[in-house]
Amino acid sequence: MSNRFIIWFNDYRPADRPRIGGKNAGLGEMINADLPVPPGFAITTDGFENIRNHPRTVEEVRALLATVEFGDPAGVRGISREVRSLIESVPMAADLEDAVRSAYAELCSRCNQEDVPVAVRSSATAEDLPDASFAGQQDTFLWVRGATSVIEHVKRCWSSLFTDRAMAYRHEMGYDHQVVSMSVAVQQMVDPKSAGVAFTLDPATGDRSQVAVESSWGLGEAVVSGEVTPDNFLVDKVILEIHSRTISPKHTELVMRADGDGVEWHEVGATRQQSPSVSDAELLEITRMAKAAERYFGSPQDIEWAVDRHLPEGRNVVMLQSRPETVWSRKAPRSVSEPSSGFMDSIVSTLLSPIHTRDPVSADDEEA
Amino acid sequence: MAKRFPSPFEAETPPGAEGWQDLYTYSLPFSEDRRDYEEATFWFQDSIHWAEPLTPWDATWYEYAIAALSQYNTRHYLIPPALGIDYRVLNGYAYLTPVPVLDGAEIEARVPQFMERAGFYFMNWGDLYDKWLVKMKDLIAEMEAISFSPLPEKEDLEVITEGRGTGSGLTIQEEYRGLLNLGLKLWHYHFEFLNLGYAAYLDYFGFCKQAFPNIPDLAIARMVAGVEVDLFRPDEELKTLAGIVVDNGLEDQLEGGLSALEGTPFMDHWNSVKHPWFNYSAGNGFYHSDKVWIEHPEIPLGFVAGYVERIKAGEDISRPIERIRTERDRIVDEYTALLSSDEDREAFQGKLGLARVVFPYVENHNFYVEHWSHSVMFRKMKELGDVFVKEGFLASRDDVFYMKRDEVNEALWDMYSAWAVGTHPRGPAYWPREVTRRRGIVDALRQWSPPPALGEPPEVVTEPFTIMLWGITSESIGMWLGAGDDADGGLRGFAASPGVAEGPARVIMSADDIGQLQEGEILVAPITAPSWAPAFGTIGAAVTDIGGMMSHAAIVCREYGLPAVTGTAFGTRDIETGTMLRVDGSSGTVTVLD
DSSP: OOOSSEEEGGGOOGGGHHHHHHHHHHHHHHHHTTOOOOOEEEEOHHHHHHHHTSHHHHHHHHHHHHTOOTTOHHHHHHHHHHHHHHHHHSOOOHHHHHHHHHHHHHHHHHHTOTTOOEEEEEEEEOTTOTTHHHHTOOOEEEEEOSHHHHHHHHHHHHHGGGOHHHHHHHHHHTOOGGGOEEEEEEEEOOOEEEEEEEESSOTTTOOTTEEEEEEEESSTHHHHTTSSOOEEEEEETTTOOEEEEEOOOOOEEEEEOTTSSSEEEEEOOHHHHTSOSSOHHHHHHHHHHHHHHHHHHTSOEEEEEEEETTSOTTSOEEEEEEEEOOTTTTSOOOOOOOTTOOHHHHHHHHHHSOGGGSOOOOGGGGOO | OOOOOOOTTTOOOOTTOTTGGGGSOTTSBOOGGGHHHHHTSOEEEOTTTOOSOOOTTTHHHHHHHHHHHHHIIIIISOOTTEEEEEEEEETTEEEEEEEEOOOHHHHHHHHHHHHHHHHHHHHTHHHHHHHHHHHHHHHHHHHHHOOOOOOOSSOOHHHHHTTOOOOHHHHHHHHHHHHHHHHHHHHHHHHHHHHHHHHHHHHHHHHHHHHSTTOOHHHHHHHHOOSSOGGGHHHHHHHHHHHHHHHHTOHHHHHTOHHHHTTSHHHHHHHHHHHHHTOOBSSOSOSTTSOBTTTOTHHHHHHHHHHHHHHHTTOOOSOOHHHHHHHHHHHHHHHHHHSSSHHHHHHHHHHHHHHHHHHHHHHHHHIIIIIIIHHHHHHHHHHHHHHHHHTTSOSSGGGGGGSOHHHHHHHHHHHHHHHHHTSOOSHHHHHHHHHHHHHHHHHHHHTOOOOSEESOOOSSOOOHHHHHHHOOOHHHHHHHHHTTOOTTSOEEOEEEEOOEEEEEEEEOOSGGGGGGOOTTOEEEESOOOGGGGGGGGTOSEEEESSOOTTSHHHHHHHHTTOOEEEOOSSHHHHOOTTOEEEEETTTTEEEEOO
16 A cells, blocks of 8 residues: 555554655654554655656756845745745646545545545655754644645645745755755544643653653644643653642643634633643553653653544543654763762761752753 | 741640649650750651650650660761750650751761661671561560569468568569560660661662652652561451451351350461461550550451451452562562663662661561550550559559559559558559549640641751651641641642542541541541551541651551542641542642532
């Protein structure tokens, strides 16, 4: 079912990574790790190359790019607009369009739903570039329905490789525009009751025994964009105890529009604002998934998750993304033992300075 | 101006308790003679061990225990930053203050001596603990051998024909002095290991908190907790007995008590385990009024009946030893894997290893000392009370606990002397009157609500044993000072055992009343003693006035998987029986519903 243009997440093999980008490869790996990821497929970079190599694109885009003055932000914005609309107007080759349409049809049949709503996300890829996601600023489109609309949004993802910010970033880093390519994910949309992020360590202290969960009502964008102050939980990974809860007033949520076309922000009522946006059972499920992801990928992870409002408790938590945690993982490991001292020295220093009188470790102390 | 606790000199004497000071050793009450020191010092009420006012004789355990603890810190092991715990009584209640070593040079000088002395115990812990068990059993056998009987009309002929040269009047006085000496020796033994055990545990605990700043205290405790522990053994034996009842169809006999069970397999097992396991106090063992199972079989039989019902309802009441063991290993393996270096893993294994070496003592000593030995000691004192009753000194055997321990010597002298002379002792006129007066005073003291602390709070608590043994930290003191500020009538305390439960409150002030607890009720108590274990099958959660993570109460609540909030300071004062509560043992909050 996978082919030159399409790779289903559940068919993913590591050799596919260069053609679908890190983010999509991550979704494939998550499925390999038996994590509950909504079904979907990636359109490989071959699809984007098909557009990039279209004679019109080659010529006109090159001409436009040659005129960019990076000292002039308004000018960059103007050229970005022109490049993007050019890419979006170029027709897909017939075999490519067929491949996308039939994959979408297959997804509808797998989800047992006509015109299944999907999220369409870009996944930039660049061999040997650790910061591909910055080099190709990514766009995401939610609640896309129907094959024609999918195709339109796939093109908009491709064109997002040429946002003014992405162009400026590549310029600053000295990257050629050709170095970055683009894959696109088409994935069944979950309809989240609540959603958020999870770190497999405590971001405040680097404590690796913890899973820190941030959660709010509706789509995860509310948390990721900083639109609301999310609820915050710390769960011990080993004994699975929720031992810190901070419930914040979550005044707004991003939800599907009543007409089913796209999403919009809604005010949250006073009672729900103050209520926890995840249940204890859901928190523990998120924790178990986060642990499984960390174990599978072999390093601390930064995870996006959602609780689908249509699925029963026990099967309603899904993972949308897992990527390596970067802040604490880049620090030198924090050793706490004092190698030279014997156990009596340690007991003496414990008696002289019991743990409750010591300052807690803070992230700042660890910078060095 | 920072908040402070009341001065001990501001406390009013409850009406009817005037003259309470004379019920105790002259050095126990706060007094003008040491006012400057006493007023400048921070004292906390030890309701973990002494939640109720002390009767004159029961103050003996208080003095013996705290003096022995102090002696080991100060004179045996030279704990570098800590001398002993100073102790007083205010309106009958126990107040303690840790005495730190403040001079840095003196601390330095104590370090090498501590390392040599404590190091010896750590290095030889296993052998020394084996010896300890033998010493303890010998001591208890010595206590058991003591007997008190009324003075004879005339000495036996053998006293003459064997040329003994002494008589019964000397013997009874020797026996009592011997009993007191064994009591003090018992408390020496208690602290021979305890503080060292806690120090090793705290070192391991501190390492875990450094490596994993958010690790729950109970995860740390579960990695060292013993799987088969003497302290749980009495409860285990009740479950075994319940199994015997069901297997042999003895339900009807069980209702009739021990006499109805005579000649059944139930009694065979009962008799084979009652010594030592049912020398078990329904309280914490520090009060003569605490009921001991072996003397009040209705208590354990009631618990057996509860277990019988659960077995018949199809429940498996046995502790899943294998699962507990596997789960403990899993927890250790996962935390070990999360450490960031091999050095850390090695250090962790070392500290965990030492903590596990010392922990059997920490877990088990309580059975040997407070339950078993105290039970025997109180039994002997009651035998002595019988002698006083027979001679007309006292109206009932328990009145003996309204004598100070040294007054018992005086009363024995009075009895002996009149017996020797062949005339009338003063006791029968003096003691019944005096006991009646003293009972009135102690009853009046019971009405007083002791503040959790006295005097100026310290800026920061650094004394290691205050933190370890009593769970008193700068945070808990702040909590006491802030208590009552919660407008909703809620309480905060330590998150001692995780989970959330809702239910009606039942305030239980004394172990005698635990039978009132109904299914699903929230137990609100000054402190939950481990001996209340069988009641934990009934309740939905526990809230206590005081207690840290290492109090036996916290350990038992976790064992039973019940949410618990400890150290709320004012739970029993502010909550009324019947109030609907939500207890969140994960965050340490108690909320009043409705």
